[in-house]
Amino acid sequence: MAMVQPRNLKYRVWCARVGLWAFLAVTLFPFFMIISISFRAGNFATGSLIPENPSLEHWSLALGIPWVNADGSITEPFFPVLTWLWNSIKVAFFSSALILILSTSSAYAFARLRFRFREHMLTAMMILQMFPAVLALVAIHALFEKIGHYLPWLGLNSLSAVTISYIGGLALHIWLIKGYFETIDNSLEEAAAIDGATPWQAFRLVLLPLSVPILAVVFILAFITAIGEYPVASVLLHSMDKLTLAVGSRQYLNPQNYLWGDFAAAAILSGLPITIIFVLCQRWIVGGLTAGGVKG
Amino acid sequence: MAEVKLSGISKSYDGGKTWVIKDVNLSINDGEFVAFVGPSGCGKSTLLRMICGLEDITSGELSIKGERVNDLSPHERHVGMVFQSYALYPHMTVEKNMAFGLKLAKADESVIDQRVNDAARMLQLETFLPRKPKALSGGQRQRVAIGRSIVQQPSVFLFDEPLSNLDVSLRVQMRQELAGLHRRLKTTSIYVTHDQVEAMTLADRIVVLSPLGPKDSTNLEQVGPPLELYNRPANMFVAGFIGSPQMNFLDGHLESSGTERAVITLKTGDTVEVNCDAHSAKAGDKVFVGIRPEHISAQFSSMDNNESGKNRILTKIVAEELLGSESFIYCHHEAALGAIIIRVMEITSKPHDQSLSVSLPPKCCHLFNEEGTAFPRAGLPEVF
Ligand SMILES: Nc1ncnc2c1ncn2[C@@H]1O[C@H](COP(=O)(O)OP(=O)(O)O)[C@@H](O)[C@H]1O
Ligand SMILES: [Mg+2]
Numbered sequence: 001m002a003m004v005q006p007r008n009l010k011y012r013v014w015c016a017r018v019g020l021w022a023f024l025a026v027t028l029f030p031f032f033m034i035i036s037i038s039f040r041a042g043n044f045a046t047g048s049l050i051p052e053n054p055s056l057e058h059w060s061l062a063l064g065i066p067w068v069n070a071d072g073s074i075t076e077p078f079f080p081v082l083t084w085l086w087n088s089i090k091v092a093f094f095s096s097a098l099i100l101i102l103s104t105s106s107a108y109a110f111a112r113l114r115f116r117f118r119e120h121m122l123t124a125m126m127i128l129q130m131f132p133a134v135l136a137l138v139a140i141h142a143l144f145e146k147i148g149h150y151l152p153w154l155g156l157n158s159l160s161a162v163t164i165s166y167i168g169g170l171a172l173h174i175w176l177i178k179g180y181f182e183t184i185d186n187s188l189e190e191a192a193a194i195d196g197a198t199p200w201q202a203f204r205l206v207l208l209p210l211s212v213p214i215l216a217v218v219f220i221l222a223f224i225t226a227i228g229e230y231p232v233a234s235v236l237l238h239s240m241d242k243l244t245l246a247v248g249s250r251q252y253l254n255p256q257n258y259l260w261g262d263f264a265a266a267a268i269l270s271g272l273p274i275t276i277i278f279v280l281c282q283r284w285i286v287g288g289l290t291a292g293g294v295k296g
Numbered sequence: 297m298a299e300v301k302l303s304g305i306s307k308s309y310d311g312g313k314t315w316v317i318k319d320v321n322l323s324i325n326d327g328e329f330v331a332f333v334g335p336s337g338c339g340k341s342t343l344l345r346m347i348c349g350l351e352d353i354t355s356g357e358l359s360i361k362g363e364r365v366n367d368l369s370p371h372e373r374h375v376g377m378v379f380q381s382y383a384l385y386p387h388m389t390v391e392k393n394m395a396f397g398l399k400l401a402k403a404d405e406s407v408i409d410q411r412v413n414d415a416a417r418m419l420q421l422e423t424f425l426p427r428k429p430k431a432l433s434g435g436q437r438q439r440v441a442i443g444r445s446i447v448q449q450p451s452v453f454l455f456d457e458p459l460s461n462l463d464v465s466l467r468v469q470m471r472q473e474l475a476g477l478h479r480r481l482k483t484t485s486i487y488v489t490h491d492q493v494e495a496m497t498l499a500d501r502i503v504v505l506s507p508l509g510p511k512d513s514t515n516l517e518q519v520g521p522p523l524e525l526y527n528r529p530a531n532m533f534v535a536g537f538i539g540s541p542q543m544n545f546l547d548g549h550l551e552s553s554g555t556e557r558a559v560i561t562l563k564t565g566d567t568v569e570v571n572c573d574a575h576s577a578k579a580g581d582k583v584f585v586g587i588r589p590e591h592i593s594a595q596f597s598s599m600d601n602n603e604s605g606k607n608r609i610l611t612k613i614v615a616e617e618l619l620g621s622e623s624f625i626y627c628h629h630e631a632a633l634g635a636i637i638i639r640v641m642e643i644t645s646k647p648h649d650q651s652l653s654v655s656l657p658p659k660c661c662h663l664f665n666e667e668g669t670a671f672p673r674a675g676l677p678e679v680f
Contacts, residue, residue, distance in 0.1 A: 187383035190350050195397030195448065196371040205396075209387045292430025292437065293386030294379075295461045 038264035092226035095166035107177035298451035305356035331495035334505035376445030570661035591660035
């Protein structure tokens, strides 16, 4: 890079650096704060960033191990945090997988097939998606209550009900994948058809392998949304062992007794599956997959 | 090996309101190399894609090897297509790209290997087999696309402007390779191009298509061997499309006509005699005289001779293009549609605005009626 730069560039680079550091501090501060609270003895929301008397009390309880206090008394874990975490992971994994399958296939239809009301359906989906899911809480509750009469495993207070209701957030993903499909030249699938591929084979062997990056992105997005979702899960689930971590961790915050330390430990735990999924999926998010295939 | 027959093929994208292709009748012989040419947007690709099966046929009948294939999928038609954009599978190696179709058909590993290697050898792609398309140059990519068709051993090859994404020198080289390939494989081939040089050099027969006007009954203008299209264009569209730079046209009316020669009075009053059989028209009919740039002779020596006599018209130089080996001079004349272009072998610059007397040899002139249909040319050797 030998581009000639204006003379005051150095000064501007420093300005940008200072700005970026300030921005980083603002975003990272709450995160460090939560880590600090989770290692702080007692349940205090405020205090110095480096805990004065660090303790593993909250982490021990969160992981389900009874904690021996300094005076010899034993504190039993209040809540089944690990069960909640496992519930969250199950719900998030299965709902994201279903979202991925459904949105990929509908995106294919919207991107490649011609049918009546195609444009209208796309617009309708976008508009419906603009209403927050919270507005439908009553309906969702009533729906799964009714379903529960016939299929108990899909009724209220079941994880499958939560999984299914999360699929409702499909439209955004359909748009996302459809947009990506449309960047892939149709002639690739035409070539496959001439080579003797059925539409399904052309989809699976040509279009899908080229769409892996967007599929990974959609999976991660759906996963993050499902892990953090509160309103729907809180309405559908009520027994202690069925809660997701997002709903369960609110149990620590009852008005008489804010258990900030335990809440912080649970909050960090809920970030764990997201991090793992992200690290796993990251290697699929690469550019240039379609390079060299077509020249337009 | 297969012959392809198109009868009354038409295409409309909007259910019959407007037509892109109308009533194309054409019969392509076994092993023949046919080129579809026409200006951009005239429906060449659409016609090819209908033959391929990527686009449905609105009306008419298409048969390959005598069998009606209107409702068969591309694969069932046994056609191979090479796209302008190459359309290689970017995530597969060259080898996998070529083997894809055979793998789908569950062919034997040994058969696949042999066919892929044969095709690779024929196209000099052996060293590139393990590479992905993005690590290839444009010419190599297009060769892979051709190879992918070859291994399937289709009965008809379809090419949609396969060379138009390549640079000029590569295009010339690939043109030679395609010609060689066809000589070896002798597979019926249909080749779409807007480049008439490609069509003239590669094709046994050329099919000229024109953009469909609202009143036209078909956009098939003429079918014939390259030189026949050059020497006996059926109408002004073909006359203007084949040949570069394009044919000059002069506006006039018929003075007298016979089976061997006709005399035309141009709008400017000049008279031109042409060797065409215009006895079907009567004196006074509006006609157009056509003459190619390479057939006009300019008299620079007699430039001061301002007389405009028989088959000699006086023009004014407006521009020139000096190409080294030859020059094109653009002249103005009142009766001409557009500028008159003259090819001369002289390579020295001529002063602009100077008048130039040019002569139009009667043997080389074409004659068209008001609708643009050509009158038969007389006195041409039969070989054309
Ligand atoms: N899917 C389509 N829907 C409507 N019109 C189309 C479609 N595809 C092509 N056309 C029209 O058909 C005409 C011919 O197109 P095409 O066959 O691509 O021309 P060419 O290959 O000769 O340049 C064009 O005028 C184009 O606008
Ligand atoms: Mg085209």
